[in-house]
Amino acid sequence: MSSPTDALPRPVQSARRLSRYLARMLDSQPWLGSALAASVTQPIGEADMQRFIAARETVLGGGEAALRPALRQLRIWVLCHLIVRDLALEAPLAEVTETMTVLAEVALRHAHDVLRAALVERYGQPLSPTGWEQELLVVGMGKLGGRELNVSSDIDLIFIYPEDGDTGGRKVISNYEFFERLGKQLIQALNEVTEHGQVFRVDMRLRPNGDSGPLVCCFDMLENYFVTQGREWERYAWIKGRVLLGERWTELRDIARPFVFRKYLDFGAINAMRELHAQIRREVARRDRANNVKLGPGGIREIEFIAQVFQLIRGGRDITLQVRPTLKVLSLLPERGILSEEAVRELSAAYVFLRRLEHRLQYLDDAQTHDLPAREADQELVAEAMGFASYDALLETLDAHRTVVSRHFDAVFGDPSEEDHSLDAAWNNAEDTEATTAALGELGYRRPQAGAERLAAIHASPRYRQLANNIKSRFDALMPRLIEAAVATPEADETLARMLDLMEAIGRRGAYLALLQQYPQALRRVADLMSASRWGAAFLTRHPILLDEMLDARNLDNAPDWPAFRASLGAELEALEPDMERQMDLMRERHHAQVFRLLTQDIAGLLTVEKLADHLSELADITLDLTLPLCWRRIKIRHRDDPRFAVISYGKLGGKELGYASDLDIVFLYDDDAPEAPETYNRLAQRTNTWLSSQTAAGQLFDTDLRLRPNGESGLLVSSLEAFREYQMKSAWVWEHQALTRARFSAGDRAIGEAFERIRCEVLCMKRNVDSLRAEVLAMRHKMRDAHGNKGELFDLKHDAGGLIDVEFLIQYLVLGHSHDHPRLTGNLGNIALLRIAGELGLIPADLAAACADSYRELRRLQHRQRLNERPSRIDPDEAEAARTPVRALWREVFGE
Numbered sequence: 001m002s003s004p005t006d007a008l009p010r011p012v013q014s015a016r017r018l019s020r021y022l023a024r025m026l027d028s029q030p031w032l033g034s035a036l037a038a039s040v041t042q043p044i045g046e047a048d049m050q051r052f053i054a055a056r057e058t059v060l061g062g063g064e065a066a067l068r069p070a071l072r073q074l075r076i077w078v079l080c081h082l083i084v085r086d087l088a089l090e091a092p093l094a095e096v097t098e099t100m101t102v103l104a105e106v107a108l109r110h111a112h113d114v115l116r117a118a119l120v121e122r123y124g125q126p127l128s129p130t131g132w133e134q135e136l137l138v139v140g141m142g143k144l145g146g147r148e149l150n151v152s153s154d155i156d157l158i159f160i161y162p163e164d165g166d167t168g169g170r171k172v173i174s175n176y177e178f179f180e181r182l183g184k185q186l187i188q189a190l191n192e193v194t195e196h197g198q199v200f201r202v203d204m205r206l207r208p209n210g211d212s213g214p215l216v217c218c219f220d221m222l223e224n225y226f227v228t229q230g231r232e233w234e235r236y237a238w239i240k241g242r243v244l245l246g247e248r249w250t251e252l253r254d255i256a257r258p259f260v261f262r263k264y265l266d267f268g269a270i271n272a273m274r275e276l277h278a279q280i281r282r283e284v285a286r287r288d289r290a291n292n293v294k295l296g297p298g299g300i301r302e303i304e305f306i307a308q309v310f311q312l313i314r315g316g317r318d319i320t321l322q323v324r325p326t327l328k329v330l331s332l333l334p335e336r337g338i339l340s341e342e343a344v345r346e347l348s349a350a351y352v353f354l355r356r357l358e359h360r361l362q363y364l365d366d367a368q369t370h371d372l373p374a375r376e377a378d379q380e381l382v383a384e385a386m387g388f389a390s391y392d393a394l395l396e397t398l399d400a401h402r403t404v405v406s407r408h409f410d411a412v413f414g415d416p417s418e419e420d421h422s423l424d425a426a427w428n429n430a431e432d433t434e435a436t437t438a439a440l441g442e443l444g445y446r447r448p449q450a451g452a453e454r455l456a457a458i459h460a461s462p463r464y465r466q467l468a469n470n471i472k473s474r475f476d477a478l479m480p481r482l483i484e485a486a487v488a489t490p491e492a493d494e495t496l497a498r499m500l501d502l503m504e505a506i507g508r509r510g511a512y513l514a515l516l517q518q519y520p521q522a523l524r525r526v527a528d529l530m531s532a533s534r535w536g537a538a539f540l541t542r543h544p545i546l547l548d549e550m551l552d553a554r555n556l557d558n559a560p561d562w563p564a565f566r567a568s569l570g571a572e573l574e575a576l577e578p579d580m581e582r583q584m585d586l587m588r589e590r591h592h593a594q595v596f597r598l599l600t601q602d603i604a605g606l607l608t609v610e611k612l613a614d615h616l617s618e619l620a621d622i623t624l625d626l627t628l629p630l631c632w633r634r635i636k637i638r639h640r641d642d643p644r645f646a647v648i649s650y651g652k653l654g655g656k657e658l659g660y661a662s663d664l665d666i667v668f669l670y671d672d673d674a675p676e677a678p679e680t681y682n683r684l685a686q687r688t689n690t691w692l693s694s695q696t697a698a699g700q701l702f703d704t705d706l707r708l709r710p711n712g713e714s715g716l717l718v719s720s721l722e723a724f725r726e727y728q729m730k731s732a733w734v735w736e737h738q739a740l741t742r743a744r745f746s747a748g749d750r751a752i753g754e755a756f757e758r759i760r761c762e763v764l765c766m767k768r769n770v771d772s773l774r775a776e777v778l779a780m781r782h783k784m785r786d787a788h789g790n791k792g793e794l795f796d797l798k799h800d801a802g803g804l805i806d807v808e809f810l811i812q813y814l815v816l817g818h819s820h821d822h823p824r825l826t827g828n829l830g831n832i833a834l835l836r837i838a839g840e841l842g843l844i845p846a847d848l849a850a851a852c853a854d855s856y857r858e859l860r861r862l863q864h865r866q867r868l869n870e871r872p873s874r875i876d877p878d879e880a881e882a883a884r885t886p887v888r889a890l891w892r893e894v895f896g897e
Contacts, residue, residue: 011088012036018385021366022083025076035077040084043095049074049106067114067189071107072196078103079151083363086356087385093352096359100149105244107199108138111189112182112245119182124169126161126178134161136179136216137246138186141206145240146324150355152362152369154201155190158241159183159216162248179216201368206237219255226259232272235260239308239315240324261315261322262511269312270518271470273305274413293354293361294370298402300358302409303351306330309412310338314548317589319575326351337551343408350401357398360385415518423480430459443483447493454500455479463507474513478523479503482516485523489531498530498537506544515547522550525600532603534869535660539596543699545589546596560594560615566622573626583630584691587623588698594619595660602868609864610832610857616658620649623701624666624692624747631687635680644672645681645718646748647688648756650708655742655830657860659867663703664692667743668718671752678718685717708739721755728763734776737763738812744828761826764819777813778895781805794874795884797863802884804863806891807831807856813894814838831856844893851886858883 008016008026012033016023025032039048053070060066082099085091091099116136126134141156143149161179166172190199207213208225217225238260243249294300307329315321318336323329330348333339339347360382361369373379379391388394426439433452440448458464467475482503486496506512516523526547530537540546569590576582598615601607607615624647632643651665652658668685670677692701709715710727719727728740740760745753788799798804811834819825822841825834832853839849862880866873891897 008033009037009040011040011084011090015084015087018087018360018381019083019363021363022080025080029073029076031073032076032080036080036084039077039081040088040090043085043091044078044081044099046102046106049078049103050110052077053106053110064114064118067111068192068194069196071111071189071199072194074107075103075199076197079366082151086359087363089387093355096151097143097148097355100151100153101144101147104140104144104149104155104200107190108186108244111186112136112138115185115189116182119178119185120169122169123167123171123173123178125167126165126175127168128163128165128175132163134163134165134175134179135246135248136161136182137248137252138244139252140240140242140244141237142240144244145242146326147242148325148355150362151359152366154203154368156203156206156237157187158204158207159186160219160222160246160252161216162219162251164218164220176214176216176218180214183215206234219251222252223255226255230259232269233276235269235312236273236276236308239311242324257322261312263316269309270413271415271474271514273309273312274415276305291372292370293358293372293398296402298350298405298409300351300354300370302405303330303347303354306339306347306409306412307333314338319572339408346404347408350405353397353401357382357386357394421477421480421484423483426483427455427459427476427479430455432456440483440487443487445487445493445496451493451496454497455483458500458504463504467508468510471508471510471513474510474517475503475507478513478517481520481523482527485527486531488524489527491531494534495527495531498534498541499527501537502526502530502541502544505541506547509544512544512547515551519551522547525550529600529603532868533599534871535867536596536599536603538870539592539599539660543592543596545698546592549593549596549600560597560619562618562622565590565594565619566626569622570626573630577633580630580634581696584694584696585698587626588696588701591619591623591701592699599660609860610830612864613652613657613659616660616662617653617656620653620658620664620702621746624649624664624688627688627691628684628748631684631691634687635683637676637680639674639676639680640672642749643670643681643684644677644749644752645670645684646750646752646756647746648743648753649746650739650743651705653746654744654828657830659864661867663705665705665708666746667706667709667724669721669724669752669756670718671721671749671755678716678720681718682716708736721752721759724756725759725762728759729766732763734773734816735780737816738777738780738809740764741812741815742828761819761823764815764826765823767820768816770817773813773817774895777809777816778897781809790874792874793877794872795877795880797859797866797873797875797880801891802880802887804856804859806887807835807852807859810852810887810890810894811835811838814843818843844890848886848890848893852890855883855886859887 012022012026016026052074056070056073057066060069078099082091082096086096128134137160139145139158139160141158143153144155144157149155159179161175163175165175167175167178187202187204191202192198204215205211207215208217208222208229238256241256241260243252246252290296292299304326307326310333311321311329314336321329321332323332327348330339330344330351334341334344358370361371361373363385364373364378364381373382376391383389383391383394386394388397423439426436430436430452433449433456436452436455437448440451445451464472464475482499483496486492486499489495516526526540529540529550569587572586572590573583576586595616598607598612602612628643628645628647632638632645646669648654648667648669649665650667652662653664653666668681668688670681672681674680689704689706693704694700706717707713709717710719710724710732728736732740740763743756743760745756784805785799785801788796790796790800796803808831811831815825815834818838818841822837822843824837824841827834827837829837835844835849835853835856838844839846859880862875862883863873866875
């Protein structure tokens with residue numbers, strides 16, 4: 001005769017042998033076997049759970065009386081269903097954790113709705129002082145918030161309500177009392193152990209002030225708590241905070257987000273989480289729980305810490321890192337250069353293995369355990385459930401995963417400054433300048449006394465002495481390593497001085513000190529940069545947020561992907577709408593980061609001056625194009641959705657020869673017949689100029705120069721296309737036509753850009769008297785030489801005869817004088833290409849054109865070298881003689897002088 005067990009599907013029978021909990025439930029719940037037989041071939045979803053509750057309530061009679069048994073029977077079915085599917089290898093980890101998360105959400109919502117209805121019937125709706133109905137927002141924390149709930153987990157909850165007030169019923173109580181009663185009843189409905197078991201253990205200790213704090217709090221109280229009392233471990237906990245109930249979740253998100261995710265990079269989070277982890281390890285050691293797969297060495301918690309520390313560090317700037325699931329966070333790290341693909345594969349594999357093992361430990365008796373079993377029989381059951389032939393084989397694989405996790409954890413959280421440094425005494429006794437001078441001299445500094453005096457001044461300064469202890473300890477740990485890094489570079493004394501400038505700039509900002517302390521490779525790269533470029537050193541000191549760029553070695557290898565950058569920045573700016581201040585800061589931060597990446601490639605010798613200028617010009621164009629719509633939205637009265645407006649660039653941006661600190665020479669044009677167009681576009685031009693040139697907390701984008709517009713400083717800020725053409729054809733000076741040779745459309749309405757280009761070509765192709773043109777160009781060149789006369793012995797790369805301006809004037813003359821017959825010359829192709837075309841057309845000797853092009857390239861390289869170190873553009877004449885000779889020869893050929 002067969003038993004009822006024999007009628008169960010084979011997966012249920014197999015799982016029963018590996019789970020004592022499942023066996024007990026099958027024996028004690030007569031309905032369970034048939035329910036599992038009907039469900040185990042497919043995952044269970046929210047709708048299935050709601051149907052199950054409805055069916056149970058029909059039997060049990062509904063209301064509060066049916067609430068507890070219905071939810072507990074739901075949990076029995078769902079958990080047993082998962083045990084069968086998981087042990088049969090039909091349910092991946094994602095299905096198990098998602099199903100448990102949905103179970104918690106369904107149970108919470110159903111219990112809340114039933115219990116709130118009863119309270120409302122007695123006390124009325126909770127209302128704000130202005131009469132708006134109030135709600136309880138239930139925040140899921142931990143694995144519930146991250147949609148990673150395990151099968152025997154408790155649930156971490158926080159109860160919030162928006163506003164204080166009173167209920168509107170016959171018996172009035174305060175909103176606080178109403179929601180406190182609702183919260184207590186909700187906990188009891190889920191947590192209470194009955195003859196059917198319990199739904200979930202509920203843990204409320206993550207609420208403000210923990211067990212000593214009120215059970216519920218309003219928005220104002222929560223925000224005040226975050227500002228005045230919130231601790232680092234609470235930031236970590238709130239990363240996964242997710243509103244499970246309540247429609248005003250966006251308001252709660254906006255309160256919590258600034259607390260969790262700092263506006264700037266927060267490398268201080270590493271030290272805070274290192275200490276939190278140390279506390280956990282001390283507790284594990286005290287309780288002798290090294291075999292705990294969650295909290296023990298190489299366990300689940302260490303993987304979570306690795307993922308979440310980078311969320312705390314970067315989440316304020318990188319919104320995409322504000323996700324909750326651990327595996328999702330890990331997957332985002334390689335593309336940011338934070339962890340390698342291999343590291344993420346290893347950590348992800350370990351996470352899945354450990355979570356599957358965690359579940360099999362809990363399947364035994366539905367106990368909230370993470371400890372490996374001590375009983376041999378249980379060890380064999382767990383090994384079989386994990387697919388291993390023996391428990392020893394399971395331990396071998398487990399140890400391999402835990403070793404990998406520990407290695408990666410130590411790489412992230414290890415403290416490089418724990419060990420003493422040979423130069424600690426030199427810094428600690430820096431005010432003894434004689435001893436410090438001797439120490440620096442032994443290291444190899446050429447001017448050790450100057451360095452010693454600077455170190456002594458910093459050590460004795462009130463600014464250093466008043467540092468908070470935690471920041472001072474980082475500063476002290478960093479200084480010996482900084483001295484060591486600087487001496488390893490060329491011009492070590494200058495490097496040290498520049499690095500000390502940086503330290504004084506960031507001395508009170510613990511996050512930046514923590515970055516350099518935590519990542520010695522970043523400190524070395526900073527030293528190399530500061531040795532190579534005075535301008536780069538000053539740029540980094542002004543914008544220390546760029547220190548983060550020193551962590552990713554890929555920045556040297558990757559050419560900018562400008563379309564991707566534009567799309568990414570555009571999306572981030574949209575996400576910040578309407579916060580103009582944050583948008584302006586973000587644009588500056590992202591622009592500075594791109595400039596800095598180009599700088600590191602430039603210093604490494606990976607970019608020619610021409611390629612660098614192309615990149616900087618493209619970056620400026622993108623910045624201009626993204627700025628216009630943001631400024632347009634802020635004009636309150638607009639007569640159209642999209643402005644018929646364009647930015648025309650002249651000078652270095654127009655010629656795509658932009659340098660690191662170049663001004664933007666720009667002109668604003670519009671093409672719009674609306675009566676209000678001139679006034680509206682004038683406002684847009686003003687806003688755009690302000691957006692670009694304003695100094696914010698994140699710095700400045702560009703200095704702008706608007707004097708090349710028609711009639712210069714006395715002219716209107718914006719011109720219509722028609723007025724611009726009229727001016728260029730009838731009123732412009734020759735020098736303005738010279739400037740037009742290097743003008744181009746940079747941003748805005750492309751149709752206007754195309755119309756501008758037609759006007760430009762029309763103007764350049766005008767028939768001119770070559771002799772008169774030559775005389776005017778020469779007169780202008782003589783006037784400039786007189787204004788910038790060089791009376792010293794050094795050669796001025798820009799202004800002296802045979803320099804850069806001579807090349808530019810030669811090309812401008814050739815374009816204006818011969819485009820009427822040779823329209824090819826109107827192309828905005830750059831000076832080198834235009835010299836080649838003029839040679840091909842026979843306007844100048846081809847060999848001399850080629851030589852002059854090489855000279856122009858070399859002169860730009862020398863000028864760039866000087867500017868990179870903030871030196872005047874004047875060099876030894878002998879160094880430039882070879883480049884000057886072809887330029888002067890071509891000048892004589894064309895102008896006869």
